[in-house]
Amino acid sequence: xxxYLRLEGLTKRWAHTTTVGPVxxxxxxxxxxxxxxxxxxxxxxxxxxxxGFESPDAGRAVVDGEDVTGLxxxxxxxxxxxxxxxxxxxxxxxxxxxxxxxxDGRTRAEVDGKVAEVLALVDLxxxxxxxxxxxxxxxxxxxxxxxxxxxxxxVLLLDEPLSNLDPTLRERTRRELRAxxxxxxxxxxxxxxxxxxxxxxADRIALLEAGRLAQVGTAxxxxxxxADLFAATFVGRANVLRGATARALGARDGQVAIVRPxxxxxxxxxxxxxxxxxxxxxxxxxxxxxxxxxTAAEVLAAPDAARPGDRVHLAAARVLTFPEDG
Numbered sequence: 527x528x529x530y531l532r533l534e535g536l537t538k539r540w541a542h543t544t545t546v547g548p549v550x551x552x553x554x555x556x557x558x559x560x561x562x563x564x565x566x567x568x569x570x571x572x573x574x575x576x577x578g579f580e581s582p583d584a585g586r587a588v589v590d591g592e593d594v595t596g597l598x599x600x601x602x603x604x605x606x607x608x609x610x611x612x613x614x615x616x617x618x619x620x621x622x623x624x625x626x627x628x629x630d631g632r633t634r635a636e637v638d639g640k641v642a643e644v645l646a647l648v649d650l651x652x653x654x655x656x657x658x659x660x661x662x663x664x665x666x667x668x669x670x671x672x673x674x675x676x677x678x679x680x681v682l683l684l685d686e687p688l689s690n691l692d693p694t695l696r697e698r699t700r701r702e703l704r705a706x707x708x709x710x711x712x713x714x715x716x717x718x719x720x721x722x723x724x725x726x727x728a729d730r731i732a733l734l735e736a737g738r739l740a741q742v743g744t745a746x747x748x749x750x751x752x753a754d755l756f757a758a759t760f761v762g763r764a765n766v767l768r769g770a771t772a773r774a775l776g777a778r779d780g781q782v783a784i785v786r787p788x789x790x791x792x793x794x795x796x797x798x799x800x801x802x803x804x805x806x807x808x809x810x811x812x813x814x815x816x817x818x819x820x821t822a823a824e825v826l827a828a829p830d831a832a833r834p835g836d837r838v839h840l841a842a843a844r845v846l847t848f849p850e851d852g
Contacts, residue, residue, distance in 0.1 A: 548584065549734075
């Protein structure tokens, strides 16, 4: 069964080199999909291909059965929230939100009613006459979201939607953004390089590496069952162990062993080493253990499990193995 929004082999090349793709994805109606990956992985290019700001060299984009590959951005009926919000400083909040409504034949009363409706949806009721310069970063982000939602788009696209916010505001704004999208029920694709943001906002995550789709799944699936070495080391924290150390954990020749910090346990036998540092994090502490042979391993354990200088042994509750070449 195909999704409401479908990417079929989307490919973008520059200078005869395939930079992105082919990317094939099915996104269900009302689903929130996060495009996650390091800088240069192609996630923004995929979003621009979806929005119509770039034309693919191969493949197509289909929405609700309609091929939109050849349509202009305006004719696709997608809402877009840019990284820097792109609000008009000379217009007040209401005029910013109404900007995309002036050209579709609505009366002034209809426009005003729609503006009030979407501002209430993003918890900014009564902000119509406020200047955008007087708003906080989080409020500006919600104005940009209201403007994108006002024309009732089929799909919502978000480019690094929280990157301009202070770290202290991001967690709260993530919750607010997720709640708004859930209330609207709109199919959403957003770009991020922040794992925590992807985990909090997305129903599923598409992980990109060097233009290829490395893995698609829920946060749990990417963390617990990574498809390859890149996915295992990019998503979450991971101890990468090679050679004799990896073989001691059950890896075969030519394999890398991956152990999450919380999967290590202090015990009476296992990998031997010395605790070098301890960092208190509340209910747990993060320990760095220098294993015999020089490899450093991170261990997440109880705050009183060990002290710097202790000679310890580490057993692994769960080990993932991958070919060294990825």
